[in-house]
Amino acid sequence: METVQQANWLKEAVNFFVDLYPIKRQRDLNAIYREVTLLLQKYAHAQAAAIIRLEDSITARVLYASDNYISGFINATVIDEVVSIYEIRIANGALITKAPDDILVLIPVKEKAFTGVFALFIDKGTDVNDAFRQFLQHVWTGLKETAMLIQTYYSIEELSTRFNAILGTIPESIVFIDDSGRQGWLNGPAARLLHLNEDNNAPMAIAAAMQQLRNDAVNREDILKEAGQLFSSPNRSIKNWEWLFGTPVELALSVSCVPVRSTNISGRLWVFDDITEIYKANDMLKELNTELVEKRRIADEQNKAKSDFLANMSHEIRTPMNGVIGMASILANTQLTEEQADYVETIRISGETLLSIINDILDFSKIESGKMELEAQPLNIRTAIEETYDLLAMKAGEKGIDLLYYIDPMVPAEIHGDMVRLKQILMNLVSNGLKFTERGEVLVNVTSISNEQDDHILQFSVKDTGIGIPQDKFYKLFDTFSQVDSSTTRKFGGTGLGLAICRRLVALMGGTIKAESTVGVGSTFTFTISAKASRMAINYTARDKTNEQKLTGKRVLVLDDNITNLKIMQAQCELWHMLPLTTYSFDEAEAALRSTPFDLVMVDMLMPGKDGVEVARILKREYPQLPIILFSSAGYLPLDAAEMKELFAVVLHKPAKQAQIERAFIEALNMRSPVARTGAEPIPTSPTRTQNDTAQVKILVAEDNDINQKMIMRALEKLGYTADLAENGKIAVELLHSTRYQLIFMDVMMPEMDGYQATRIIRDMYGDRSDRPVIIATTANALTGDREKIFENGMDDYIPKPFKMQDIKNKIDEWTPKLPQLQ
Structure with a gap:
């Protein structure tokens, strides 16, 4: 065995x-x-x-x-x-x-x-x-x-018992007739079935009785058709041949007929098996199956009704939340006292927390109803991780936790996949790591565990140094609406849906997810996805090669108390063909500087013993021309601007993107004398917009909700824009007959005429003209595939509700260069 x-x-x-x-x-x-x-x-x-x-x-x-x-x-x-x-x-x-x-x-x-x-x-x-x-x-x-x-x-227990008793006492009816018509015999049950005397074995009498039996059957036409095929060849046989009697069926026979050949006798053996009870039971099963099919149809309709209800609830919940979060973002940009600013920030955080819970519930409902469809667009894995870290950097900074990641060189730069859903998985796992970690780090590690040409199985592991999970609680991890600690006195909140959603999304991506943990040491969540490498990825541009040449052969000393970060920096510097020396000991770093000429030094801010500022002061006294890069997660630096310029060539705030570290290295190497710049300083991406610039953009807002009207109109006013307001799609279309607009914010759900219908009419009005306005949908529906519907109906872009003032500004800035010019 x-x-x-x-x-x-x-x-x-x-x-x-x-x-x-x-x-x-x-x-x-x-x-x-x-x-x-x-x-x-x-x-x-x-x-x-x-x-x-x-x-x-x-x-x-x-x-x-x-x-x-x-x-x-x-x-x-x-x-x-x-x-x-x-x-x-x-x-x-x-x-x-x-x-x-x-x-x-x-x-x-x-x-x-x-x-x-x-x-x-x-x-x-x-x-x-x-x-x-x-x-x-x-x-x-x-x-x-x-x-x-x-x-x-x-x-049917009573019926089944009686049926079993019958089968136990009465064997099948058996008849034999030879081909010559001279011999035949039948047993007692067959005699009773054919209404013959058991001693009457005359073939003609038996044949006549069997003919009468066939004629009495309610399915005699089918029987005659099968009989024609059966007797067309002497070697043909048949089994499980149903003969039915009575309407409704009172007797059902399973008939078998096989040829019998021997030296002296040739004929056919007939076996009549009374399957009446089985036939009725099967009939009941058929009725049961019909009932189950009907119940499934009803369940499907109920699921559709549930999905429609959730879609409507999504709209109804998100619409007022748009007012709460949007107005809070506007209020935060006004002159407030410290107490008022604290209240506004509390409103914003509470609103976004509630939105996160709603999104979990809606996503889970979408997956359960089979409406979750993944996109297959080129995505950059490094970008997915870095953008996830951008959203969580503030929370990590507040707790002093390092956000680290390492991508194995064998992992393709780009893959075909769904960026939004991959980031959703990473966001959930990393934010869980931050939630349950008080000190240490959260590390995302990506490797390719299998690849065949362009097909890869990628493994993501998210490791934290948190409180860990007891082994007897593991079975709860990926259950819906379940938490490791579900008591009323639990320290950590949440819906219990996050990991369940991750498991479903990973499954949709062709992978699996698992967890390993040690109490007091930390947890590691590992998931795999099947992905195809994108051949559209450009791994090395001319600028990349120039940067690589600038870094090749440069000696860098990295001082950090985080061993994981040292390993990552070691691997990254080696990929840039640099010569790194990593250490967590200041004494070892100082000794290395005395024996080896380094081109630059990177130090961490928060370290036991001597922090980054103290280390820089010591090094600058001995090596005044040595560029020093500070890697800080502290946010606030305990020194003034003048000393910062003197000590550091560049200040990077964790978590730093790979491109930021590369630019910092090149910038530090290019400096003959240190010039300070912090990673927190914004880098302008577009010229500053003046009041006259904003006033020149003709904007129309189509929105039926009073609060949302007030929110978007005040947001535009704060941003320096003026706009006209239409309370529904019909009024918006009418205004376009008298006024030319460059940009329209169009709500999709409005009375009289919704945003979809209004957009189709506007597109028909303008046709292929170059002066047609850009239409940006505003939608509170997060369940029923609005994104596809938006573009199918001719809208150019969309903002999901609830949105903040910054979201409106970003959309306007993005589309301003593409707006039609008004004569």
């Missing part, structure tokens, strides 16, 4: 289904319980198995167990939870009262009259891999059908 490790689980699943089929013809419930359980134990290579019926949430009854000791370990509460979630549960013995040294697998089944689990006790050495899990999923399908059969037998 194959060992568990050698088992071909697909083959075992097929064998299970093959052997399950005859069990379904069983008429004894206890036999079904026993044989299905033993069959499951056999093909799962389990040490023991049981079928357990859940009587209520606290009572479970073992219907059959392969070993008697199993009964003492059953936990009804756990079974109730598994049945409620309706998901296969695999865990160690912690799920049972007195855990054996095994792995416990609970496979739920749930029908009207039968609810419970099939339990498997697997040897702890079993590799619970993807193949085994697929085996369980396949087996689950058969067990669901078995549960349905059990339910059917509950309802």
